Amino acid sequence: MDQLKEKFIAKATALGQEVKDLLKDHSDTQVDTVDLSQIFGGMRGIKAMVWEPSALDPQEGIRFRGYSIPELSKLLPTAEGDDEPLPEGLFWLMLVGEIPTSEEVRWLTDQWTRRSNVPAYVFKTIDALSVDAHPMTQLSTAVMAMQQTSVFARRYAEGMNRNEYWDATYEDTMNLIARLPRVAAYIYRRTYFEGDHIAPDISLDWAGNFAHMLGINKPDFRSLMRLYLTIHADHEGGNASAHTTHLIGSTLSDAYLSLAGGLNALAGPLHGLANQEVIKWVFKMNDALGTTAPTEKQIEDYVKSTLSAGKVIPGYGHAVLRKPDPRFIAQMEFAKKYTPNSEIVETIWKVFKVVPPILESLGKVKNPWPNVDAHSGALLVHYGMDQYSFYTVLFGVSRALGVLSALCWSRALSLPLERPKSVTIEWVQEFVQNKNS
Numbered sequence: 001m002d003q004l005k006e007k008f009i010a011k012a013t014a015l016g017q018e019v020k021d022l023l024k025d026h027s028d029t030q031v032d033t034v035d036l037s038q039i040f041g042g043m044r045g046i047k048a049m050v051w052e053p054s055a056l057d058p059q060e061g062i063r064f065r066g067y068s069i070p071e072l073s074k075l076l077p078t079a080e081g082d083d084e085p086l087p088e089g090l091f092w093l094m095l096v097g098e099i100p101t102s103e104e105v106r107w108l109t110d111q112w113t114r115r116s117n118v119p120a121y122v123f124k125t126i127d128a129l130s131v132d133a134h135p136m137t138q139l140s141t142a143v144m145a146m147q148q149t150s151v152f153a154r155r156y157a158e159g160m161n162r163n164e165y166w167d168a169t170y171e172d173t174m175n176l177i178a179r180l181p182r183v184a185a186y187i188y189r190r191t192y193f194e195g196d197h198i199a200p201d202i203s204l205d206w207a208g209n210f211a212h213m214l215g216i217n218k219p220d221f222r223s224l225m226r227l228y229l230t231i232h233a234d235h236e237g238g239n240a241s242a243h244t245t246h247l248i249g250s251t252l253s254d255a256y257l258s259l260a261g262g263l264n265a266l267a268g269p270l271h272g273l274a275n276q277e278v279i280k281w282v283f284k285m286n287d288a289l290g291t292t293a294p295t296e297k298q299i300e301d302y303v304k305s306t307l308s309a310g311k312v313i314p315g316y317g318h319a320v321l322r323k324p325d326p327r328f329i330a331q332m333e334f335a336k337k338y339t340p341n342s343e344i345v346e347t348i349w350k351v352f353k354v355v356p357p358i359l360e361s362l363g364k365v366k367n368p369w370p371n372v373d374a375h376s377g378a379l380l381v382h383y384g385m386d387q388y389s390f391y392t393v394l395f396g397v398s399r400a401l402g403v404l405s406a407l408c409w410s411r412a413l414s415l416p417l418e419r420p421k422s423v424t425i426e427w428v429q430e431f432v433q434n435k436n437s
C-alpha cells in the first residue's frame, strides 16, 4: 500500500470510530432549524452534510483543514525557485489533514506523472465533438469517456467487499487527477491552436507541466498555475460543483461519473462559468467605450447599464461570503508582485473600487464584494490566454482536487445515499395554516 493511502486509511478508520461513538450518544441532537425561506431559497445555510477537506466562514473565507490561504502560502511546499504553493501539497493536506514535507510532495508529483497516461480513445472522443463545443462540454465528455477505466466500477462488478470501496475510490481519484491536465491541455490546443499539441514534460510538477502543455512557457505563468490550481480546489461541500459530486457519489457512482456531474454544475454562469463572464463583460465594455483603459466613471456608467438591462455583474456576490473573497485577494497579491502595470489588471482593480457601492445601493445584494472569478481572467489575459471560454476548465481541473478527496472520505466513512425530503407547495400552505390555526 502506498504511503498516502496508508496514512489516509489510518486517519479514516480512527475518525470513523469517533463518528460512530458520537452518533451512539447524540444522534438525536438538534443542530439547526429550517425556515420556510430556506426551503424556497436554495437551501442556503442548512447544515445537512459533512465535508472534511475545507470549511467556509462568511467573514474569513475558506480554510483548508483549518489553514487560511495566506497561511498555506507560507506552509505548503513549492517548486524549486518558486514562491507559489504546489497543488500537490494542498491535495495531501485535504486528504489526510497534514501539511506534507517537500519529499512527500515530490512523491505525489511522481505518482501523478506515472498515472497520467490518457487512453487514446479519450482523445478520439473529444475529437468527435465540434471544435465549437464549449470547452467545459469537452471536459465533462472526456471525463465520462475515461469512466470505462474506473477501478471502482470494475471491482464493484466483480463483487467488491464494501470495506474496500474507499481503496478503489482512492485509486480512481489518483488516476483521474493525474490525467486531467493532459486532457484539459488537449482541449485547449485543439480548440484554439488547430490541434497543435504539446507533449508533456515529465520533469515538471503537476501544475508546471499543465502550463507547459497549454503552450504558455513563461516561468511566471507556471507560478500562476500553481497558485490558481491551489486556491480553486475546494470551497466546502455545499457549493454546486462539490455538492453535485457528493450527491452522485452517494449512489456509488464512481469518481469519473461523480466528477463529470460536478463539472457540469461548475459550468453554470452563477458558479464557475462566471470567470469567463467577467472577462467577456470587460471586453464588451472596452469595445463599447473604444478603450482598453476605461476610467472609473466610465466603468460606473457601464455597471449601471448592465444592471438596468436585467443582468448580474459577474464576479461579484456570493451565497455564503460576506467579505472580499480571500481567493480574489490572493490573486491581487500575485498581480502586484508579478504583473505591475498590466492594463487589464488595472481595469479589474478599478471595477473592484466601483462595483461594491453600486451593488450595496441596490439594497438587496447580500454580498457586494468580489468573488474568486472577478480576478482570475485578467491574469490569464495578461499572460496571453485571452480565450475566455476555456477559463472554467482551469477551475474544473483544480476543483477535482477537493471534491475527489472528499469522495474518498465519503467512501471511507461509508456515508449513505443522499436523499433529502422535498415537499409540495400545497403541503407548505397546509402546514403553515395548521401551525397558525
Ligand code: CMX
Pocket (backbone or CB within 6 Å): 239, 269, 270, 271, 272, 273, 274, 311, 312, 313, 314, 315, 316, 317, 318, 319, 320, 359, 364, 365, 366, 367, 371, 372, 373
Ligand atoms: N449583480 C447583480 N445582482 C446581484 C449580484 C450581482 N453580482 N449578486 C446578487 N445579486 C442579486 C440577486 O440576483 C438577487 O436578486 P433578486 O432578489 O432580484 O433575485 C439579490 O441580489 C439577492 O441575492 P443574494 O442573496 O445576494 O445572492 P445569492 O446567494 O442568491 O446568489 C450569486 C449568489 C453568486 C449567484 C450571485 O451573487 C450572483 O449572481 N453573482 C454573479 C455571478 C457570479 O459571480 N457567480 C460566481 C460565484 C462564485 C463561484 O461559484 O464561482
